Amino acid sequence: MRKSGNIENRPEDLLKIYVILNEYFGDLRWWPADGPFEVMVGAILTQNTAWANVEKAIKALRGNRLLTPAALFHIPEGELAGIIRPSGYYHLKAGRLKSFVRFFLEEYSGSEAAMKVEPISILRDKLLGVRGVGPETADSILLYACQKPVFVCDAYTKRILLRHGMIGEDAGYAEIQALFMNHLPPDTSLFGQYHALIVNTGKMFCRKEPRCGACPLAGLQAASRPSLLRRKAVHP
Numbered sequence: 001m002r003k004s005g006n007i008e009n010r011p012e013d014l015l016k017i018y019v020i021l022n023e024y025f026g027d028l029r030w031w032p033a034d035g036p037f038e039v040m041v042g043a044i045l046t047q048n049t050a051w052a053n054v055e056k057a058i059k060a061l062r063g064n065r066l067l068t069p070a071a072l073f074h075i076p077e078g079e080l081a082g083i084i085r086p087s088g089y090y091h092l093k094a095g096r097l098k099s100f101v102r103f104f105l106e107e108y109s110g111s112e113a114a115m116k117v118e119p120i121s122i123l124r125d126k127l128l129g130v131r132g133v134g135p136e137t138a139d140s141i142l143l144y145a146c147q148k149p150v151f152v153c154d155a156y157t158k159r160i161l162l163r164h165g166m167i168g169e170d171a172g173y174a175e176i177q178a179l180f181m182n183h184l185p186p187d188t189s190l191f192g193q194y195h196a197l198i199v200n201t202g203k204m205f206c207r208k209e210p211r212c213g214a215c216p217l218a219g220l221q222a223a224s225r226p227s228l229l230r231r232k233a234v235h236p
Helices: 004-009 012-025 036-045 051-063 069-074 077-083 090-108 112-116 120-128 135-145 155-163 173-183 188-204 225-230
Strands: none
Touching: 012 173, 012 188, 036 051, 036 090, 036 112, 036 135, 051 077, 069 090, 077 090, 090 112, 120 135, 135 173, 135 188, 155 173, 155 188
């Protein structure tokens, strides 16, 4: 099986995947939100849950006029947990939302514009210092809320690349992210659409029990895929 570093020999495959999926799915208009702050909230709520549940929680927040930094800061954590219950792990996420909002207000006075002008490396380090914000959440905020060219990786990303022999089983988040950022143009629209395409492909085709025959990527590296799929250990 090809190791992670061997992508240098076939960087064109990353663009091939994008072109194939983009033609299949079209413009997915992701991230669905009414403004950058809602994206930030959604990035935290979507941890370990389906987007449909996040939409319910955001609708509840909107109905209670809580989609502002000040409103989320002042509402008691227990009350907030009840409102975002549809998102799952609601007590945990209520605490994380409160931590994020406190950070947003203290560092940027609740200003999306002030956050956007912060250099990527500095802002990412600050985000990762917020309780409950890991690399995927931080990068989702950077890309979709702040419009910065940072590629978002998730379990689907690893699964798809692994099954097509483009990374090794031990590839971590930073290594997988570097593959995209080193071999694709630093374009926020491209990165945003690509991540959405990967998520759709993972949900519909590249599941734990794959639907390879129906997958739009069926013809890509078909010779290497069967041996990978027979090895159950490759599944995240």
